[in-house]
Amino acid sequence: MVNITINNKEIQVPADFTILQAAETLNIKIPTLCHLDLHNIKMVNKVASCRACVVEVEGRRNLAPACSTPVYEGMKIKTDTIRSIKARRTMVELLISDHPKDCLVCLKNQECELQKISADLGIKQVHYEGEMSLFPVDMSSKAIYRDSSKCILCRRCETMCNEVQTVHALSGLDRGFDTVVGPAFHAPLGETVCTFCGQCVAVCPTGALVEIDNVSKVWNELADKSKTVVVQVAPAVRVAIGELFGLEPGAVVTGKMVTALKNLGFSYVFDTNFAADLTIMEEAHEMINRIQNNKKLPILTSCCPAWVKFFEHQFPDLLDIPSSCKSPHEMFGAITKHYFAKKMNIDPKDVVVVSVMPCVAKKYEAERPELEYGGVKDVDVVITTRELGRMIKEAGMNFLMLEDSEYDNPLGESSGAAQIFGTTGGVIEAALRTAAVQLTGGAIDKIDYNEVRGMEGLREATVEIGDLKLNIAIANGLGNARTLLENIRKGKSNYHAIEIMACPGGCIGGGGQPYHHGDLEILKERAKGVYAIDQSQSIRMSHENPYIQDLYKEFLGEPGGEMAHKLLHTKYFE
Ligand code: HC1
Ligand code: SF4
Numbered sequence: 001m002v003n004i005t006i007n008n009k010e011i012q013v014p015a016d017f018t019i020l021q022a023a024e025t026l027n028i029k030i031p032t033l034c035h036l037d038l039h040n041i042k043m044v045n046k047v048a049s050c051r052a053c054v055v056e057v058e059g060r061r062n063l064a065p066a067c068s069t070p071v072y073e074g075m076k077i078k079t080d081t082i083r084s085i086k087a088r089r090t091m092v093e094l095l096i097s098d099h100p101k102d103c104l105v106c107l108k109n110q111e112c113e114l115q116k117i118s119a120d121l122g123i124k125q126v127h128y129e130g131e132m133s134l135f136p137v138d139m140s141s142k143a144i145y146r147d148s149s150k151c152i153l154c155r156r157c158e159t160m161c162n163e164v165q166t167v168h169a170l171s172g173l174d175r176g177f178d179t180v181v182g183p184a185f186h187a188p189l190g191e192t193v194c195t196f197c198g199q200c201v202a203v204c205p206t207g208a209l210v211e212i213d214n215v216s217k218v219w220n221e222l223a224d225k226s227k228t229v230v231v232q233v234a235p236a237v238r239v240a241i242g243e244l245f246g247l248e249p250g251a252v253v254t255g256k257m258v259t260a261l262k263n264l265g266f267s268y269v270f271d272t273n274f275a276a277d278l279t280i281m282e283e284a285h286e287m288i289n290r291i292q293n294n295k296k297l298p299i300l301t302s303c304c305p306a307w308v309k310f311f312e313h314q315f316p317d318l319l320d321i322p323s324s325c326k327s328p329h330e331m332f333g334a335i336t337k338h339y340f341a342k343k344m345n346i347d348p349k350d351v352v353v354v355s356v357m358p359c360v361a362k363k364y365e366a367e368r369p370e371l372e373y374g375g376v377k378d379v380d381v382v383i384t385t386r387e388l389g390r391m392i393k394e395a396g397m398n399f400l401m402l403e404d405s406e407y408d409n410p411l412g413e414s415s416g417a418a419q420i421f422g423t424t425g426g427v428i429e430a431a432l433r434t435a436a437v438q439l440t441g442g443a444i445d446k447i448d449y450n451e452v453r454g455m456e457g458l459r460e461a462t463v464e465i466g467d468l469k470l471n472i473a474i475a476n477g478l479g480n481a482r483t484l485l486e487n488i489r490k491g492k493s494n495y496h497a498i499e500i501m502a503c504p505g506g507c508i509g510g511g512g513q514p515y516h517h518g519d520l521e522i523l524k525e526r527a528k529g530v531y532a533i534d535q536s537q538s539i540r541m542s543h544e545n546p547y548i549q550d551l552y553k554e555f556l557g558e559p560g561g562e563m564a565h566k567l568l569h570t571k572y573f574e
Helices: 019-025 082-097 113-120 156-164 199-203 215-223 241-245 254-264 272-292 305-314 328-343 361-366 385-394 416-422 426-440 478-489 520-536 546-556 562-568
Strands: 002-006 009-013 036-038 043-045 054-057 076-078 144-146 171-173 180-182 209-211 228-233 268-271 351-357 381-384 458-465 468-476 497-501
Touching: 002 019, 009 019, 019 054, 019 076, 036 156, 043 156, 054 082, 082 113, 156 171, 156 199, 156 478, 199 209, 215 351, 215 381, 215 385, 228 254, 228 272, 228 328, 241 385, 254 268, 254 385, 268 272, 268 328, 272 328, 272 416, 272 426, 272 546, 272 562, 305 361, 305 478, 328 351, 328 361, 328 546, 328 562, 351 361, 351 385, 361 381, 381 385, 416 426, 416 520, 426 458, 426 468, 426 497, 458 478, 468 478, 478 497, 546 562
Parallel strands: 002 076, 228 268, 228 351, 351 381, 468 497
Antiparallel strands: 002 009, 036 043, 054 076, 144 209, 171 180, 458 468
């Protein structure tokens, strides 16, 4: 510990603290823009490039950036002098001088950190006019919109992509006003190893990285009276969308959200959770088969599209071990178009499936050409939680005052097991619940597998089911996934099953969720919301969902059977 003084207050802080961390212990707020400290995923953006956090240190001629200057014994710091405030304003004014000032029509309007710091610092005028960095917009991917003219070179995206996700799709290129953070050789993002996980979007402070906006597409589909427009909602959306309307993270707003979707004019409001139950029927069947025959182990979950793209690029030698199951929202699309539409006497070509997802990679996934049946795409349009929030606002609804309503049936009923898909560890727990019943003939002593829950990026557990001891691993964040996959490649893994989600925290921390600014507490609250829904359900195991049972009886036959394979399973490509 060292003794320091901040704004005349004496305190003791750990010797490895920065000025910024020390000030936080006194609740002194120093503005920052490039800095980001995501303790839970060990990501600290250390570039100190924006200099919006400069402070005065006694005995030092120059101002010091608080985020990167370590404390020392006897240090005397002033954070609120006119000199430091003026310098901060100058730094931010310089950033604004090289920034398109189209805030009113920017997708990040009211959520932009540059906008906020400018207001907080009382900047009323930009004194510096001159050269600007202008770059073409990159819309080469179906998921991410990249406008480098709005980039402030904070490098958060680069740190996230390279250090946390270990994808290395982004790095700093060129010099001076030509400096840009992007793929090597200025390649279009859509043609790179980018997984579209959207974690760069989640940490970008400005509108430089945002999702491809599909809101207009959905409005147009809703206006087309020749179409039956069906919407499905992912498990993680209902515990986060309330944040866009001022509610606490984790607030469960399923009923209001369903009413909002009905008001928007969707013909049917269904639940991705139904298809998560279906996924478990298929995946647990595959898992049991592979464990009993001791072949192709470990089985890897396959519902996260960014994770799928990651292993296709990075581990092409291991393409036979992920489960062949499509992700739940794709299964949902296939079942809607080839089972529900038939039941309702509608031509599948006249059905439009819209997915509301916490994820930007789902936009890319829906465009994968193999995710179709009989020439009909499984899913037509994907919007994120944030885009649904915008649609609700555009329609002028007072979300908080909406009554609750229920999902439509038959594709709106689901178990608690499906709901926990939304958080890290949930998919494997859901699979274990059903696998345990099938392996023991129903002699189970528990439904909750607390040993696979948690927020750590890499976890493992041994789960006993009857005489079997199953070694399970869970990774969230692609860097953690890489660690597991490298061990498998080296033959060092003794796992039976592994769940992988690309985003820290799982889908609750998806790149399309309300911005959480790296606050782990927000993710924890969303996870609590997910588990609270599970606990409140009368059915908590996927195979007990009566509509799933009907679906197999009426249409699919057996899990893993011929029809199931045609509609619900897929292939991976190098
Ligand atoms: Fe997910 Fe999934 S859990 S991938 O995180 O398997 O996006 O929420 O919808 O498809 O069910 C996302 C969430 C989601 C799928 C399911
Ligand atoms: Fe990297 Fe993910 Fe962003 Fe692609 S979407 S650039 S993989 S962080």
